[in-house]
Amino acid sequence: MAEAMRGLKRTHRCTEVSNQIIGETVTVMGWVQKRRNLGSLIFVDLRDRSGLLQVIFDEDNIGTEGFEKAGSLRSEYVVAVVGKVAARSGAVNENLVTGDIEVIATELRILSESETPPFPIEENSQTKEELRLKYRYLDLRRPDIQRNLILRSKVATRIRTFLAEEGFLEIETPILNKSTPEGARDYLVPSRVHPGNFYALPQSPQLLKQLLMCSGYDRYFQIAKCFRDEDLRADRQPEFTQVDMELSFVEVDDVIEVNERLLADVFKEAIGVEISLPIPRMTWQEAMDRFGSDKPDTRFGMELKDVSDVVKNCGFGVFTGALEVGGTVRGINVKGQGSMPRKKIDALVNFAKDFGAKGLAYLAINEDGTYKSSFMKFMTEEELSKLVEAMEGTPGDLLLFAADKNKVVYDVLGNLRLEIAKNLDIIDKNKFEFLWITEFPLLEWSEEQERFVAMHHPFTMPMDEDLEYLDTDPGKVRAKAYDIVLNGTELGGGSVRIFQNEIQEKMLHILGFSKEDAYAQFGFLLNAFKYGVPPHAGLAYGLDRLLMLMVKADSIREVIAFPKVKDASCLMSDAPNTVDKKQIDELQLSIKSFKEKESENS
The missing domain is CATH 3.30.1360.30 (GAD-like domain)
Incomplete structure (x- = not known):
């Protein structure tokens, strides 16, 4: 039967117990990783997020009742143990941080019992991913996943610290936005208060961070949740996290310089890897000619x-x-x-x-x-x-x-x-090869839409020397755009933004927007440009991709706490799912059945 803690306080996490406190009494709490019963002695590997600690139960120290209780322990039981730290009596385990010590238990409380898990809680699990994601709350107990998420927290904290010291302000932008065309499909949220109208979840805080520059905030950043309702590839998520930033009164070199120092700081402080600066640069054309890719793997x-x-x-x-x-x-x-x-x-x-x-x-x-x-x-x-x-x-x-x-x-x-x-x-999987790709084409021709589309987005500034081609040969225009690439993966991208109204209107015209359509979609930005807007530029990293490469994982799902699978569903919570008819009625929506859809298409 589970017991209460009854005032018991944890004094140490498992790997905080060391040979520096041999002889002291500690209280540790965690999950039973493994129990070995040798008759007169019971060995338990206790696990928490910090790692493993060996606990020894013998009848002389814990008493008959406590010893019997220790004998009933099973994997994933949650326990509290009071005991004395001692030098390990057996062979030292070089693979464990706590491999040279053990805790001789004097008290044991079973805080929670566990059924047999559907798969072993172990590093480098060979269990099928579908089963692990169904029981993600158990999968998250695996030490390798826990290390990944602890590193994620450390990286996010380091990014915040560095950018704050560089004069950036962390400002949150709304999740409920207006839907805009171009790019991937938006996730839409129906409004109950405004029937027939919809919010869109942000694919990026792009327009809002540009407005912050118009508002004089100079240097902005945000670790932002973003959403894209796109046909997913195996290693994409419908919701993702990006490190988003924007700077005023800057050009390309300024943005690259501060971000090189940010990357060097994060890699050194988080995983002890030194990045040689400056990071090499390569034009888009050179990258395509030499590697056939705008995100080349140069290892x-x-x-x-x-x-x-x-x-x-x-x-x-x-x-x-x-x-x-x-x-x-x-x-x-x-x-x-x-x-x-x-x-x-x-x-x-x-x-x-x-x-x-x-x-x-x-x-x-x-x-x-x-x-x-x-x-x-x-x-x-x-x-x-x-x-x-x-x-x-x-x-x-x-x-x-x-x-x-x-x-x-x-x-x-x-x-x-x-x-x-x-x-x-x-x-060489131990290499971290960074590369800036610059001078992207501003536009690319879409055979499907029979028009030019923006290679990055419609707010990217053309290179000064190519402005003359906007009217005569738009496909020739290069952009003040830059991507940061690591080991053949695009970590992030950015650009100097258009800040002159006439150039922005011309860009939107090339992309097929009439002046009326442009103002209907982007009027709040175009109107803001009438009131004094500074030259500005920005960049956004995919935090999930960055962490995936830092830990050398094969998938971003290994660095996200609760990821979705390829069809954008969650195997654990069964999302997305149906909702009560009452909720649908409140939104004044009607849901067509599959039969209705089929009859319409036939």
């Missing part, structure tokens, strides 16, 4: 090479055909893999097709310098030699080529180099 080579000029007059129609329609031919050199079996090469071809490739050309350089290729019969010996030279090929290398429109070639080879590096296990 390994295998960079893209443009061989268009080398093959423009060759006899291989796949290459020349791509060039004739304005495409390019590019390749990657997979060093030392010239003997890769044809079956594995075919698998890479199929992988490339998933990213839009019609195929993948290959050339293997044998150890004797001869070639084995899918296209060598279409090219002369001299053409092949020049191609190999351009690719810096040596005996034993495997050369892979894509020929198509630039976008397809980048996508194919950018993803292919990552897939090959993963398969060959050549990525």
Whole structure:
């Protein structure tokens, strides 16, 4: 039967008990990780969020009743133990912080009993994630998950401290906002007081933080909850947390400089990793040309090479055909893999097709310098030699080529180099490779919508030297935008904002907004610009992604307390779910049944 604490006070967490207090009496509380009954002695590993502590029960010290009670303990029972700290009588456990001491129990109280958990509470659990997420309150007891969430708290505290010392003000922005177009779908919240009207949950505090700059707050930050109702990929969440900031009277270099120091401070203080400053910078165009990605993983080579000029007059129609329609031919050199079996090469071809490739050309350089290729019969010996030279090929290398429109070639080879590096296990997982990507295109053409869309968002400032192209060649305009990338993952992005009304109106016009539509959607921002707005810029990090990379987890779910799964549902609470008809009626909404929807679509 569970007992009350009856005035008992915890004096230490488990790993706060050390050899510095041998001989002292302590009171510890936590969960039973494991119990071992040796007859005259009972050993219990006691666990709390700090770690494990060995407790020994013997009848001489705890009495017959207490010893019997200790014998009834099971995994996940919650207990309070009073006892004396002693040097460990058996072998020292080097793997435990408390491996050189133990507590000899003099009193035991069972505060709560437990049923047998549906899976073991242990590090690096092999239990299926679906089951663990259904019982997330148990999964959260695992030491590795607890370490992740403790680090998350530490990182958030460090960010707040650093930014406060840099003169930033933490200001909260509303969760219930107005829905705006562009970007992902909003989560909508119906209003009871204003029937037929809806709030939107924020995808970002973007417009509100710009208004704070208009209001003279100079430097703002917020650790903000954001929401996106998008088709989820495996490692995305419908709600996420971002470290959001905005600064007035600054340009690109100012934002980058303060954020480099922020990252260096957080990594050093939270996980003891030194970041070398300044962080390298690379333009968007260079990143695409060298790595086929605007978030390149620079921990390994295998960079893209443009061989268009080398093959423009060759006899291989796949290459020349791509060039004739304005495409390019590019390749990657997979060093030392010239003997890769044809079956594995075919698998890479199929992988490339998933990213839009019609195929993948290959050339293997044998150890004797001869070639084995899918296209060598279409090219002369001299053409092949020049191609190999351009690719810096040596005996034993495997050369892979894509020929198509630039976008397809980048996508194919950018993803292919990552897939090959993963398969060959050549990525150093202990490295933290930071990189700034700058000078993004301001706009990109949407084939689906047949119009330009903003690559970042509609409030991004064009580069000064490209302003002249806004009217004549919008696709040529570069943005004062910058992303921070870590190990091939985009950590965050930002930009200098448009602060002149005429440029903002022109930008919205290019994106397809009439002046009336622009003011209907963004009037509160555009009107604010009429009353004196400072030049300003900002940046936002994905806190979940940052933590995932810091702890080297494979998923952001490992650093979020209560994550949702791929379809945006919560396996633990069964959200989303139906609500009472009374609540629906109060909102003056009607819910169509699936049958009604099907009849409408038929």
